[in-house]
Amino acid sequence: xxxxxxxxxxxxxxxxxxxxxxxxxxxxxxxxxxxxxxxxxxxxxxxxxxxxxxxxxxxxxxxxxxxxxxxxxxxxxxxxxxxxxxxxxxxxxxxxxxxxxxxxxxxxxxxxxxxxxxxxxxxxxxxxxxxxxxxxxxxxxxxxxxxxxxxxxxxxxxxxxxxxxxxxxxxxxxxxxxxxxxxxxxx
Numbered sequence: 001x002x003x004x005x006x007x008x009x010x011x012x013x014x015x016x017x018x019x020x021x022x023x024x025x026x027x028x029x030x031x032x033x034x035x036x037x038x039x040x041x042x043x044x045x046x047x048x049x050x051x052x053x054x055x056x057x058x059x060x061x062x063x064x065x066x067x068x069x070x071x072x073x074x075x076x077x078x079x080x081x082x083x084x085x086x087x088x089x090x091x092x093x094x095x096x097x098x099x100x101x102x103x104x105x106x107x108x109x110x111x112x113x114x115x116x117x118x119x120x121x122x123x124x125x126x127x128x129x130x131x132x133x134x135x136x137x138x139x140x141x142x143x144x145x146x147x148x149x150x151x152x153x154x155x156x157x158x159x160x161x162x163x164x165x166x167x168x169x170x171x172x173x174x175x176x177x178x179x180x181x182x183x184x185x186x187x
Contacts, residue, residue, distance in 0.1 A: 033105060033119055035071065035096040037178075045076035057168055059186050065168070067182045071096040074180075097175050102133075108140065116140045122157075124180075129169035131182070133157045 049069060056065040075095045082088040093106035104120040121137040135154045138145040145153075172183040 033103070035094055035103070035105075036098070037071075037096075039071050039075045039094050039096060041076045041079045042072070043076070043080065045070070045073045046080040049073035049077045057186070061186050063186050065184055065186060068179055069182070070179045097178055097180050099177060100175050101136075102175060102180070122154075124173055124175065126170050126173050129171070129184075130165055131158075131161050131170050131173055133161055 052067060052069075056067045059065070075093060078093055078095060082090060082093065087110035089109065089111050091107045091109045093104070095102065095104045097103075100123060102122045102124060104118075104122075106118060108116045108118055118140050119138065120135060122133050122135045124131050124133045126132070133154060135150045135157065138150060138153065167187050168184045169187055170182060170184040172181075174181045
């Protein structure tokens, strides 16, 4: 069985629960919050992040690493991953960092007969050498997701992030304005 690509594994649980929570279609027209600055999607930014991931996360065991990720790099990388699909489940994706928070917005597409804007706010922290993500707020259109759905999404995203951290122990994570910094040790 072929594994789902990373971007789809990260986004699919969020997209599905947002769609299921949408309720009446008239509630789907609310405008999602936008980044505090324009995020330009580019193949160069995606390639820079891909290159740094390779450099920082592969190497000699016991060696420390510091990985910096900007809004534009993460958004561009996810957009490039989603572009690989004939009918991606998300379009107009934007991801940005503010002090201590990760924000995401976009449009759910190709999942149901209608489309909807979505918005997510999350925090992340290091627990036992791994990054754990907690979805604090999410909405589809004007409909906020209930706490139970947020917990389910958080668990799914954290599990996917955990699978990506094979071979590294994360020692610190800092989310700043416009970038996230991950520090750790290769195992």
